[in-house]
Amino acid sequence: MAARINCSIQNSLWLLNPLNSKARTHFRNRLKFRQNLFSLSKGAMFCTCSTNNDKTNTDSTDPFVLTTPLYYVNAPPHMGSAYTTIAADAIARFQRLSGKKVVFVTGTDEHGEKIAAAAAACGSSPSEHCEVISQAYKTLWKDLDIAYDKFIRTTDPKHEEIVKEFYSRVLANGDIYKADYEGLYCINCEEYKDEKELLENHYCPIHLKPCVARKEDNYFFALSKYQKPLEETLTQNPDFVQPSFRLNEVQSWIKSGLRDFSISRASVDWGIPIPNDDKQTVYVWFDALLGYISALSENKDQPNLQTAVSSGWPASLHLIGKDILRFHAVYWPAMLMSAGLAIPKKVFGHGFLTKDGMKMGKSLGNTLEPNELVHNFGPDAVRYFFLKEVEFGNDGDYSEDRFINIVNAHLANTIGNLLNRTLGLLRKNCQSTLVVDSTIAAEGTAFKDNVEKLVENARFHYENLSLSSACEAVLEIGNAGNSYMDERAPWSLFKQGGAASETAAKDLVIILEAMRIIAVALSPVTPNLSWRIYEQIGYSKDQFNSATWSDTKWGGLKGGQVMAQPKPIFARIEQRAETEDGSEPAARQVEKNKGKPKAKAVAEA
Ligand code: MSP
Numbered sequence: 001m002a003a004r005i006n007c008s009i010q011n012s013l014w015l016l017n018p019l020n021s022k023a024r025t026h027f028r029n030r031l032k033f034r035q036n037l038f039s040l041s042k043g044a045m046f047c048t049c050s051t052n053n054d055k056t057n058t059d060s061t062d063p064f065v066l067t068t069p070l071y072y073v074n075a076p077p078h079m080g081s082a083y084t085t086i087a088a089d090a091i092a093r094f095q096r097l098s099g100k101k102v103v104f105v106t107g108t109d110e111h112g113e114k115i116a117a118a119a120a121a122c123g124s125s126p127s128e129h130c131e132v133i134s135q136a137y138k139t140l141w142k143d144l145d146i147a148y149d150k151f152i153r154t155t156d157p158k159h160e161e162i163v164k165e166f167y168s169r170v171l172a173n174g175d176i177y178k179a180d181y182e183g184l185y186c187i188n189c190e191e192y193k194d195e196k197e198l199l200e201n202h203y204c205p206i207h208l209k210p211c212v213a214r215k216e217d218n219y220f221f222a223l224s225k226y227q228k229p230l231e232e233t234l235t236q237n238p239d240f241v242q243p244s245f246r247l248n249e250v251q252s253w254i255k256s257g258l259r260d261f262s263i264s265r266a267s268v269d270w271g272i273p274i275p276n277d278d279k280q281t282v283y284v285w286f287d288a289l290l291g292y293i294s295a296l297s298e299n300k301d302q303p304n305l306q307t308a309v310s311s312g313w314p315a316s317l318h319l320i321g322k323d324i325l326r327f328h329a330v331y332w333p334a335m336l337m338s339a340g341l342a343i344p345k346k347v348f349g350h351g352f353l354t355k356d357g358m359k360m361g362k363s364l365g366n367t368l369e370p371n372e373l374v375h376n377f378g379p380d381a382v383r384y385f386f387l388k389e390v391e392f393g394n395d396g397d398y399s400e401d402r403f404i405n406i407v408n409a410h411l412a413n414t415i416g417n418l419l420n421r422t423l424g425l426l427r428k429n430c431q432s433t434l435v436v437d438s439t440i441a442a443e444g445t446a447f448k449d450n451v452e453k454l455v456e457n458a459r460f461h462y463e464n465l466s467l468s469s470a471c472e473a474v475l476e477i478g479n480a481g482n483s484y485m486d487e488r489a490p491w492s493l494f495k496q497g498g499a500a501s502e503t504a505a506k507d508l509v510i511i512l513e514a515m516r517i518i519a520v521a522l523s524p525v526t527p528n529l530s531w532r533i534y535e536q537i538g539y540s541k542d543q544f545n546s547a548t549w550s551d552t553k554w555g556g557l558k559g560g561q562v563m564a565q566p567k568p569i570f571a572r573i574e575q576r577a578e579t580e581d582g583s584e585p586a587a588r589q590v591e592k593n594k595g596k597p598k599a600k601a602v603a604e605a
Contacts (some may be wrong), residue, residue: 063101065315066092069324070109070154070291073133074118077140078367079386079398080321080353080360086383087350087392087467088319089146093524094462094470097549103312105295106141107152108134112284114187116270126270130155140370145379145527152295154287158303159294163287164275165305167263169339171275175222181262184211189323190284192262206323208364218262219274221286226334227258233333239346241329242465243393246322246349250329261331289332292318292344305339314342323359325349348465351395353386360398368398377573380526381407387525388471404573411529414478415518416570418485419533422511423566429494430505432565438513438557441506447484448554451477451514455552458521467525474522481514512537513557519544520551532569538562 068088071081085106092104109115110130119129134153141148152159170176183192188207192214198204202211231254234240234247241247264280265271271281292315297308320328325347333343352359355366373382385403388410390396426432435441442448454473461470484507493504516537523530534544538561 062316063103063312064092064095064317065103065105065296065312066095066317067105067292067295067315067319069320070107070152070288071137072114073108073110073130073137074114076133076136077370078360079370079373080367081137082140082144082370082382083353083386083390084319084321084350085141085146085148086144086386089144089148090383090387090467090524091317091319091462091465093147093527094549097520097524097547098459099548103150103296104148105150105152105292105315106137106146106148107150107291107295108137108154109284109288109291110134110153110155111271111281111287112190113265113268113270114190114284116268117187119270127155140374143371143374143379144382150295152291154291156294158297158299159287159291160272161303162294162297162305162308163272163282163290166290166293166335166339167275167282167286169305170221170335173338173340175225175338176219176263177222178217178219180215181218181220182213182215185214186211206359207361214267216262216266218266219264219277219280220260221263221331221335221338223258223260223331223334226337227254229337230254230258230330230334233343240343241325242346242348246325246329246393250325253326253330258330258334285327285331286335289327289335293341305341309341315344316346318344318347320347320349322349322351348393350392351390353390354395354397357397377403377407378528380529380570381411381573384411384471384526384529387467388475390468392465392467408572410475410478411526411570412572414475414482415515415522415529415533416568418478418481418511419515419536420566420568422485422508422515423536423563425490425494425504426508426512426563427566429501430508432563434509434512434557434559434561434563435502435505436509436559437555438509439555440559441509442513442554445510447480447510447514450480451517452554454480455517455521459549459552462524471522471525474518477514477518477521481511481518484514485511509557509559512563513554516556517552517554520547520549523547529570536564536566536569538564 066088068084071077088104088106092102095102108130110126115130116126119126122129124132130153138151167176181192184195184198184202185192186204186207186209188209189204193204193211195202198211199208203209204211231251234251234254238244238247241250261283263283263286264274264277265283266280268281268284271284272287274280274282293305293308293313294303295308296311296313297303298311301307318328328344328347329349336343353368354360355368358364358366360367370382381403385406386396389402389406423432426434454477458470458473461467461473488504488507490504490507493500493507515533519530519533519537531541531544534547535541537557
């Protein structure tokens with residue numbers, strides 16, 4: 001009896017909403033839906049959504065909240081997953097240097113069919129499997145010097161509480177209903193697909209695996225209701241989606257008509273139970289997106305949506321790959337609007353790392369092993385190569401030869417060798433001690449102006465997420481330093497003695513000041529290398545750790561400062577020699593050395 005009454009209340013609520021009747025017609029016409037009777041969730045009766053308070057958290061003292069996607073734990077991380085995290089870490093470090101309080105969120109997405117299947121294939125329980133793989137992510141982040149603030153696992157009980165509360169809010173807002181759905185599902189994308197976006201034989205174009213036909217009785221989120229609000233948001237705030245060419249993509253999805261999507265699974269046990277219907281679990285995407293909010297909740301707090309939201313929501317920036325743009329720029333803002341919460345300030349969709357032109361990925365099995373790269377070449381080389389050589393936003397291909405050439409040319413030669421030869425000359429001619437302040441040394445030279453201009457370019461590019469251009473601007477300082485050194489030839493001035501020798505000693509101060517600035521300006525990308533530069537020019541770890549972007553101003557090095565004994569700060573990666581008959585591909589030698597390319601000391605001047 002109670003159940004029948006509940007059904008009718010829910011049905012009446014649904015029918016009273018004009019948007020819902022429009023949506024129903026839409027489903028019948030386009031999606032082979034059959035409307036079901038509704039069962040009432042108690043959440044609808046008890047939830048009191050507050051809306052406006054949550055939307056105003058945007059003043060300038062807000063923390064800079066930055067997120068990576070929460071990575072699926074179906075397999076250990078690969079270089080594609082590491083890429084977003086490296087970029088996020090560089091941005092977070094830059095914002096910290098600029099004086100912002102930063103909350104850098106990352107984590108793992110642990111529910112759903114794909115994860116349950118991966119666990120079963122390894123003979124583990126889903127929770128054991130998740131534990132192992134999420135730990136593999138944490139270990140890799142440590143090895144790559146990723147300084148995150150929050151690591152959220154979607155199996156964390158606090159997350160579950162927040163998902164349930166959010167679901168109840170959306171339900172109370174009349175945006176959840178039950179219906180039959182029949183469609184083609186890609187398990188790897190964890191998404192129903194439109195037949196027209198698939199390849200022959202219903203193959204998913206991203207994973208090159210067949211989608212499976214599914215028919216389910218699911219709960220749906222009324223996305224179609226948010227078509228207009230989303231259109232308006234994008235018109236009022238065109239910077240919401242970046243790079244700008246991805247905004248066009250999002251606008252055209254919305255324009256082509258938004259369809260409600262299923263937010264529960266009847267066939268999946270490994271997930272958060274739907275409030276008041278434990279026969280269904282929450283759809284993995286509806287669940288995972290909320291990780292961005294539950295991550296903010298402090299462990300000491302009783303987990304609830306409001307306290308999590310007041311700890312930093314809305315996010316300043318979601319960094320994601322282009323394949324998950326629709327979830328972040330369409331589904332997620334609509335879900336937040338429904339729950340009366342602010343939408344993130346910006347979503348940046350970067351490109352793919354490819355191998356032979358194909359997206360590198362766990363499902364395709366064409367991945368690059370980040371642990372091996374870090375082990376062979378160190379975290380700075382890996383971070384620098386991918387941020388400098390792949391324009392952030394576009395796709396980029398990896399090749400080992402290119403990796404070695406770039407890293408040797410930029411980090412070992414342009415930066416490392418310049419520092420080393422300058423310190424060598426200083427030791428030989430000035431007892432490793434600076435003769436004057438760098439400000440005095442640079443008086444009347446154009447070099448200082450050039451460095452200031454390049455540093456400002458770097459700042460501008462970091463701020464605008466043009467990470468490759470930021471690296472380029474810093475590298476230009478190194479190039480300018482090398483040209484200055486070659487033009488001035490201080491080694492021959494020292495030989496002349498007298499005034500020429502004094503000039504040479506000042507020239508060394510100028511170059512070392514440029515090196516100091518490089519260290520600070522490149523520290524978001526190469527934190528270790530930057531520290532080694534700082535150490536060589538006579539600073540302590542504490543001084544390095546307390547550096548801010550204002551330390552990129554000319555004038556930090558003072559007369560009398562004593563430099564360390566010169567030692568190479570970045571070992572050249574030795575190019576593999578060919579075999580005697582010259583026929584072996586270079587890569588074979590890495591195999592033979594099992595990932596131990598020789599590090600060769602950089603030459604001193
Ligand atoms: N679990 C979801 C995200 C949920 S966020 C609330 C997911 N996980 S994923 O592990 O499949 O992908 C995570 C991120 O890695 C995505 O942004 C994806 O674009 C990125 N990459 C995976 N392979 C990649 C490349 N080959 N290149 C660059 N990034 C790619 O999606």
